[in-house]
Amino acid sequence: MPRVMIARSFDGPEALELADEPTRAPGADEVTISVLASGVNPADAKLLNGVWGRNPSRLPLHPGSEVSGVVTAAGPDAVGPAGPIAVGDEVIGYRVSGGYAEEITVAASSVLPKPASLGWEEAAGLLLTGVTAFHLLEATGVGEGDVVIIHGGAGSVGFAAVQLARLRGARVIATASERNHGLLEAFGAEPVVYGDGLVDRLRALLPDGADVALDTVGTDEALDASAALVADVDRIATVAGFERAAEIGAKRLGGGAGADPGTELRMGARLPLIELAGRGELTVRVARTYPLAEAAAALALVGEGHPGGKVILLP
Template identity: 55%
Template sequence: MSPSRARAVVATAYGGPEVLELVEVDIPDPGPGQVVVDVRAAGTNPADVKSYAGVWGKDPAALPLRLGYEVSGVVSAVGPDAEGPLGAIAVGDEVAVFRIAGGYAERVLVPASAVLPKPAALSWSQAAGLLLTGGTATHTVVATGVRAGETVLVHGGTGGVGLMAVQLAVDEGATVVATASPGGHDLLRDLGAVPVRYGDGLADRVRALAPGGVDAAIDTVGTDEAVDVSLELVADPQRIATIAAFGRAASAGIKLLGGGPGADPGENIRMPARSRLLEQAGTGRLRVLVADEFALADVAAAHRTLMGSHAPGKIVLVT
């Protein structure tokens, strides 16, 4: 059979959102262990922007660069021996897919190992926006050893990873104090956290809210304030984890998580977490907030929104 065609987003150069274009690409038939998914929604993430902004290098050989790590959609073709983490995959299955490359597209060829059933209770956009931030948040909670009865400080509680980390730590039975601007405090209360304003005097405000002390801290913002306050309040630096303070982590003796130099990628935690995250979201124990949706053709506008100040939740592309 000849390959099908679909529209996909590519970065034609390194730069800002203006380098993003919608082009036609070939979608090969699935081979052994592969699946074709007709995409309904694709989650956007800061890592997508970093990839074409040149943060990780500017290799001209990588252009045009495909974007997108996570999607949801409907299986349209299945190759031989294509079995997902939770079992057999069939044409017509509604699925969530992570981690992949090139998800900003109408159709994608993906490894079956990335394909999991989408809970019926989740919208396409929710399913497409859960697994990257959810897996990262799971890693932060596990790496800091959060346990029931403890108090955890989450910096950036209304950001993508922060929203998930707050909920997962609450679900573990911890008391969560989470930083945010005042506009996000009601949301944090709804999620079971104690909100606190960041800025000058943060350590004293946290002490007042957590007189019994802070056992662990999760930094999703990477500011000096987040690192300094965490070190001031948490006795054991190894119970502080950051996904953003790449310049400070090594010298401060705290855990650096993710894909940066010297960071722990945590694949043995993040990838197995996918099925549990979907189960928790599908039963309502975990809320997936969607801030805005954009058509695939409006990807540049979506990324400008992603990079700016926007309502809490995911920015999602829909097909």
């Protein structure tokens, strides 16, 4: 029987336990995936901590929203965003529920083809951060010739945003710790150390200011620096610092209170992002992998805030 990580309470990642659960047979327009890698994300910890509600009827909790694997069964009319899905297809699943598992049955609408050139681990870590970065760029209209500040450029979302902004022809200035400056330079960004004096360092590099600021870290420092450098507040967006963003009038994107979830836009970005990754134009950095049974430790690393790339579970 397939193994799955579940939580029987809202007591955080520590409540996760390994269980044996039968996999539901796929119904109409559903498929079953043998999971070969699962992405680990901060949103999983929020689910386990009851941030989005603590209704007992939702227990046990099944975290995990992105996977990669092979289709082992397909129901009638199993058609995904790229067309019909068949047994044996190598796929990426996003957005799904219960991805911390060896096998999962999901809606065909969440299943997309995995390029042969993309490894299982990279494929499982591509889409959540990718669609989030895409939403940031779309919401602020990043285009050719724009000067864009990206706060947290070496984080998973920030790193995707750096690459996507460069592909659009923007000049990118990315804040990051000094140890990540070489990486950012290799991908065409101009790195700046965050911390005290950030505004002065940015002004020295950008005497005329910037056109856009994208925040992936959520600190007051990042948002205040954005407001100081970008004249048009409609071109400042965050996926993390909602309180400060509301105070300065910046855009709030994602799942927080008062934020624009951008659901349709994000789901529409999945295939283009997969195509970019398949051609080698969008890179996913995998920082570390863990066995499925060590999901709590994987979430702890993600919760520290600086894992150095995507954290992935392997069955």
